[in-house]
Amino acid sequence: xxxxxxxxxxxLGGRVKSWQAxxxxxxxxxxxxxxxxxxxxxxxxxGLPLTxxxxxxxxxxxxxxxxxxxxxxxxxxxGRRKLMLPAPLIAAAGSLLLAMGADSVLVLALGRxxxxxxxxxxxxxxxxxxxxxxxxxxxxxxxxxxxxRSAMSLTAGFALGAVAAGLLAQWGPLPNSSAYLLNAALCVxxxxxxxxxxxxxxxxxxxxxxxxxxxxxxxxxRFLRVAVPVALWLFTANATAYAVLPTLLLPRVHAAPxxxxxxxxxxxxxxxxxxxxxxxxxxxPGTARLALIALxxxxxxxxxxxxxxxxxxIPVTLVTAVILGSGYGIGLVAGLQQIExxxxxxxxxxxxxxxxxxxxxxxxxxxVLSALHGHLGWSYATMYLVTAGLAAAxxxxxxxxxxxxx
Numbered sequence: 283x284x285x286x287x288x289x290x291x292x293x294l295g296g297r298v299k300s301w302q303a304x305x306x307x308x309x310x311x312x313x314x315x316x317x318x319x320x321x322x323x324x325x326x327x328x329g330l331p332l333t334x335x336x337x338x339x340x341x342x343x344x345x346x347x348x349x350x351x352x353x354x355x356x357x358x359x360x361g362r363r364k365l366m367l368p369a370p371l372i373a374a375a376g377s378l379l380l381a382m383g384a385d386s387v388l389v390l391a392l393g394r395x396x397x398x399x400x401x402x403x404x405x406x407x408x409x410x411x412x413x414x415x416x417x418x419x420x421x422x423x424x425x426x427x428x429x430x431r432s433a434m435s436l437t438a439g440f441a442l443g444a445v446a447a448g449l450l451a452q453w454g455p456l457p458n459s460s461a462y463l464l465n466a467a468l469c470v471x472x473x474x475x476x477x478x479x480x481x482x483x484x485x486x487x488x489x490x491x492x493x494x495x496x497x498x499x500x501x502x503x504r505f506l507r508v509a510v511p512v513a514l515w516l517f518t519a520n521a522t523a524y525a526v527l528p529t530l531l532l533p534r535v536h537a538a539p540x541x542x543x544x545x546x547x548x549x550x551x552x553x554x555x556x557x558x559x560x561x562x563x564x565x566x567p568g569t570a571r572l573a574l575i576a577l578x579x580x581x582x583x584x585x586x587x588x589x590x591x592x593x594x595x596i597p598v599t600l601v602t603a604v605i606l607g608s609g610y611g612i613g614l615v616a617g618l619q620q621i622e623x624x625x626x627x628x629x630x631x632x633x634x635x636x637x638x639x640x641x642x643x644x645x646x647x648x649x650v651l652s653a654l655h656g657h658l659g660w661s662y663a664t665m666y667l668v669t670a671g672l673a674a675a676x677x678x679x680x681x682x683x684x685x686x687x688x
Contacts, residue, residue: 301415303475305435307370308404308412310472312439314373314465315342315401316551317447318380318394319524320543321461323532324451325384327539333656334387336649339525341391343646345398346405347639354406354635355495358628362411363481365403370473373400374466381459381466400469405436406635413622413630414482429618433558437611441551444524448544483627497632499625505633507683508570509620511676512613513637515580518644518669519606519613522587523550525648527599530662534594549603554611561615570684572616577677579609584670591662617641623686 318338325335357365376396383389409432414420416431447461454460499505528535528543535542565572583606590598617637625633647669654660 313443320448349402350635354631381462384458444547550607553607576613
């Protein structure tokens with residue numbers, strides 16, 4: 283396939299930077315994606331089957347992965363605006379379905395898949411658009427910050443959505459729907475702002491779309507041996523911290539279980555967001571330092587999750603959330619930085635899509651653990667010790683490929 287790429291001139295005009303609108307849209311969409319998580323305990327308390335509720339967490343991935351794997355290459359071919367502009371409206375539609383479907387697993391599943399599809403576009407397309415808008419000629423104030431801005435936008439949205447949903451469901455009006463209605467309004471507002479954002483790439487492509495779906499950079503040694511081992515644990519960590527552990531601690535926090543779940547989300551993602559703000563200072567170019575640190579934290583976090591499952595201690599749970607959230611935060615920046623170094627401009631969105639698709643498999647972990655616990659009687663402590671061993675194996679792989687050979 284022959285691709286002729288042409289950068290459009292900047293269209294900033296004013297003090298507001300173009301990248302800020304994309305950040306706002308990513309925050310609103312991520313908000314909608316994670317507002318469901320602290321409500322897991324509410325749905326379980328309302329009588330929905332436990333495994334079905336855990337599967338609802340994973341249905342999200344059924345929307346995310348196709349949207350990323352198809353939307354990313356499409357945006358490399360046709361531009362970012364056409365693929366990203368519908369995303370906030372899709373997120374709003376998903377939130378409205380969730381607001382209406384508190385008693386229906388089917389409606390909740392459809393809402394989750396729409397929320398996932400919007401987030402898939404935000405991650406693969408929005409992240410690439412943000413990276414391009416964070417460099418010349420669109421923004422010359424802080425070159426090389428695209429990965430950090432993308433990671434922080436997503437993490438901020440995840441955190442704000444979880445906290446708002448938990449507080450509104452615990453103490454606000456319309457506990458089953460108020461959080462989702464708020465997010466729908468935010469997504470519409472962000473979508474309107476996004477209309478003013480310039481396209482960064484115009485392409486005329488010859489060849490089939492199937493050829494675009496092939497991403498040679500996904501076979502790059504650095505991607506397979508550094509980025510992928512980190513990606514596997516990013517949302518495994520988050521799902522552990524704010525989907526599994528709050529459910530295990532229900533007997534200890536029965537007075538305000540939804541608020542406690544929101545608190546754990548806030549601690550996890552707050553630590554992730556904070557550490558992302560200075561992750562680039564920790565990095566050492568030419569090495570996998572960030573990825574190595576992330577996996578040390580994530581392995582430690584899995585051991586602490588086993589301790590939490592044994593002790594059912596609230597302080598241990600919060601410490602576990604701090605460690606897992608910090609590992610997630612550094613790991614996300616580490617993976618995105620590796621992609622920026624590896625990918626050609628025409629592969630950037632596609633490689634982002636592959637990375638995030640691998641990472642979101644972690645949201646299937648709660649359903650797998652719930653099934654193993656229910657059908658085979660395995661304890662959560664034992665299962666998390668096994669996951670810690672697997673995380674340590676990934677740590678060893680990254681350590682063996684510490685020096686970059688790009």
